[in-house]
Amino acid sequence: MPEGHSIHRLARRHHQLFRGEALRAASPQGRFAEGAELLDGATLERTDAWGKHLFHHYTGDLRLHVHLGLYGTFTEGDLPAPHPRGALRLRLVGKERWLDLRGPIACEVLTPEQCRQVTDALGPDPLREGSDPALVLARLARSRASVGSLLMNQQVVAGVGNVYRAEILFRHGVSPFLPGRDLEESTWLSMWADLSVLMRAGVRTGRIVTTDPEDRARPAGRARRVDAHYVYRRTGQPCRRCDTPVSQVEMAARNLFWCSWCQPDP
DNA sequence: GCTAAATGTTGAT
DNA sequence: TCAACCTTTAGCT
Numbered sequence: 001m002p003e004g005h006s007i008h009r010l011a012r013r014h015h016q017l018f019r020g021e022a023l024r025a026a027s028p029q030g031r032f033a034e035g036a037e038l039l040d041g042a043t044l045e046r047t048d049a050w051g052k053h054l055f056h057h058y059t060g061d062l063r064l065h066v067h068l069g070l071y072g073t074f075t076e077g078d079l080p081a082p083h084p085r086g087a088l089r090l091r092l093v094g095k096e097r098w099l100d101l102r103g104p105i106a107c108e109v110l111t112p113e114q115c116r117q118v119t120d121a122l123g124p125d126p127l128r129e130g131s132d133p134a135l136v137l138a139r140l141a142r143s144r145a146s147v148g149s150l151l152m153n154q155q156v157v158a159g160v161g162n163v164y165r166a167e168i169l170f171r172h173g174v175s176p177f178l179p180g181r182d183l184e185e186s187t188w189l190s191m192w193a194d195l196s197v198l199m200r201a202g203v204r205t206g207r208i209v210t211t212d213p214e215d216r217a218r219p220a221g222r223a224r225r226v227d228a229h230y231v232y233r234r235t236g237q238p239c240r241r242c243d244t245p246v247s248q249v250e251m252a253a254r255n256l257f258w259c260s261w262c263q264p265d266p
Numbered sequence: 267g268c269t270a271a272a273t274g275t276t277g278a279t
Numbered sequence: 280t281c282a283a284c285c286t287t288t289a290g291c292t
Contacts, residue, residue: 002273003273052273052275068274069274070284070286071273071274071284071285071287073286086286087284087285102285102286103285103286105276105283152274161273162272162273163273164273233289
């Protein structure tokens with residue numbers, strides 16, 4: 001579930017797996033053969049994430065840039081690595097562990113300068129130290145576009161995806177259709193603070209849970225699955241706060257979910 | 267066990 | 280606006 005929290009979690013994990021190790025790199029699929037050749041033998045110094053973009057810093061100023069897109073996925077394990085099967089874009093092998101990457105939308109070796117170009121095009125990331133919500137506000141304040149679409153724009157805020165978008169709007173009673181310029185500053189600042197908390201929890205657990213305990217159904221009997229979302233993918237089901245059926249509409253080829261009572265139209 | 271839909275973005279039409 | 284990327288998972292049966 002690659003929203004920003006997953007990518008930060010992966011950055012942390014890859015650092016744990018391979019920090020300080022010289023890695024073998026290969027692209028069994030062939031689509032990253034040149035890049036893998038460049039990386040082969042380099043040592044992983046550190047990892048970094050900005051929004052949904054992942055970076056590995058290797059010796060020799062080599063940077064691996066990965067964007068998982070919708071389908072991309074990493075798998076890992078202890079050596080020996082299994083025989084490569086399917087479309088395996090990149091396999092990294094360390095002293096004790098292997099790491100496979102499949103289906104990313106971006107997997108490339110960049111220079112530090114090229115990495116900067118990537119991150120310069122991104123808005124502040126609630127998961128990064130020192131990110132400034134005022135910069136986001138400045139973008140919102142001069143846009144007639146809906147806050148629902150602006151939150152999905154990585155140049156405005158980095159790391160928020162369809163789930164966090166729907167849930168943060170609900171939690172603050174904001175209609176997705178409100179023009180960005182009409183969002184109150186104080187509302188945005190509490191949304192940002194809330195996003196940081198929720199996304200940090202996502203990094204810790206690997207799951208997106210946005211409901212407050214009092215809005216979840218009583219745990220009937222044994223450990224049942226937690227009611228993790230207020231509106232995301234709950235079309236037609238009663239709102240956890242007011243019982244109004246959750247609404248859904250397709251917006252820019254993405255599903256948008258909201259409660260028309262808790263988040264009234266502007 | 268199978269099918270449909272999905273967390274995202276780019277590039278072509 | 281749509282296809283591509285080509286894996287995972289939720290929801291059926």
